[in-house]
Amino acid sequence: MSTARVVLVTGASSGIGRACTEAFLAEGARVIAAARRTERLADLHAQHGDAVLPLTVDVRDRAQVSAALGSLPADWTPIDVLVNNAGLAAGRGPIHTDDPENWDRMLDTNVRGLLNVSACVLPGMVERGSGHVVNIGSNAGREVYPGGAVYCATKAAVERITRGMRMDVLGSGVRISQVDPGMVETEFSLVRFDGDEAPAKAVYEGLTPLSAADVADVVTWVASRPPHVVVADVLLYPVDQAGSGRVARRSS
Template sequence: MKDSIVLITGASSGIGEACAKVFAKLEAKLILTARTQERLQPIAESLDCEYYLLPFDVRDRAAVDTAIESLPPEWSDIDLLINNAGLSRGLDKFHEADIQDWEEMIDTNIKGLLYMSRKVVPDMVRRGKGYIINIGSTAGHQTYPGGHVYCATKAAVKSITEGLKQDLLGTPIRVSLVDPGLVETNFSNVRFHGDTERAEKVYQGLVPLTPDDVAEVVLFCATRPPHVNLMDIVMMPVDQAPLMLFNRK
């Protein structure tokens, strides 16, 4: 991975931040994206590698286009795209849910991933070199109560990943999907709109995955031989069984 250009969306916290750290250790050159420069800067400064900060919102197609087109020539040949930006909002019953929450999840989890991939993948095909790793979720495999739209977005990520691999057959471009179960990040805090007490209860009494656990799996995918494509990796803590069964002590 030395000197490979790795673009990570949602790099300002959680899994994205953890991915930045593991790839920095291998001396990759990192393009870190998030909505604000202020959140990216301290993370970037803690890394011992070359980096380029690219603040924009993946939900904004024009902003995605402008951001990628603004990359200097020495940063424009992206070797690995990690589509990590994503979120969940709410856990209400379908008929009581906030439609704005639905739109935010759809715009970020599906459309943001599509915009980024559509902008980056053609150049990978042109160069005959590249890898796309999408961060999905076990929620893309089964639906749980209150998860209707979030689970639908992650099922869409699974379908998009499979379709992209099929369409890239015959090229050397690899495509992978990493589907974590319960990971302790700010995910639940975002889902519950800043209700920290409710968010903390999600992880009580069990040992969840950490962002570092997921980042190590992403790194494992990226460092396999060029002829090996790990298509879909489902990972969850020992205290979780598919999908919403937990061993709480």
């Protein structure tokens, strides 16, 4: 039986999740890559072989999450590290004109999804007295900007949950961390702009944003600290950013 760490990454099919998957694999871990898009997970498996276990699951569906994680092959348990990465931003308008469907998508994915997965993984970690949960938040959880009230609220909830989770497992040996990136060029803006590439690209014009690999580098570093060390939270910005809406753009 393999002695390599088992890492579960949600939202593993793209962006930060995929980068985290590849970064942990590069360190010799085995990764349970969880996401909704089966074809992208199949691509990951094709690239990395049996070091990746594709897991098609929608984190918003508690029953589906419980069934999927409850039926993992024996050699893919226990889970040593959980990276709660699945998340999205939807809608850009003020609350009084925004589509409430956008609120539901963000609340169900960013908050309930994190809780659904954590509720399945944390009990085993506490019972064993070891394990590490890394929640992916956002600088948006620390401040608010126009048109982002609900998204910012979901990421603020992640921060509150992370702090409370750390208190709840105190004394168990389980570590709880959070990584909050600023501007990262992934499919994030493309999703928020409903697939419209021009405005999605304009978000990053004139500056150098973080890459998904930059964030994954921090996540793997956090997860590689000695067992007695907890990196509680990390705020990660590109040098061209100093807060939400506070960016330095270079003229072309």
